[in-house]
Amino acid sequence: MARPEEMWQCQTVNCGYIYNPDKGDRKGKIPKDTRFEALPDDWKCPICGATKKMFKPLAGPGAVREATA
Numbered sequence: 001m002a003r004p005e006e007m008w009q010c011q012t013v014n015c016g017y018i019y020n021p022d023k024g025d026r027k028g029k030i031p032k033d034t035r036f037e038a039l040p041d042d043w044k045c046p047i048c049g050a051t052k053k054m055f056k057p058l059a060g061p062g063a064v065r066e067a068t069a
């Protein structure tokens, strides 16, 4: 099971896709057990096409949840 720090959520409006390293990204040909940090720089959100810079971790430094605290 991936920890929240290892799950990254797309911050684009109306998207909310969460990258789960347990699953990888079949559409983007990313095998499971690939950490978000290890994704290629040209990887894009399979839902909306946003770049990696649009993603934030669910927990840890710079997390999504910290923004609401």
Ligand SMILES: [Zn+2]
Pocket (backbone or CB within 6 Å): 010, 011, 012, 015, 016, 017, 045, 046, 047, 048, 049, 050
């Ligand atoms: Zn997205």
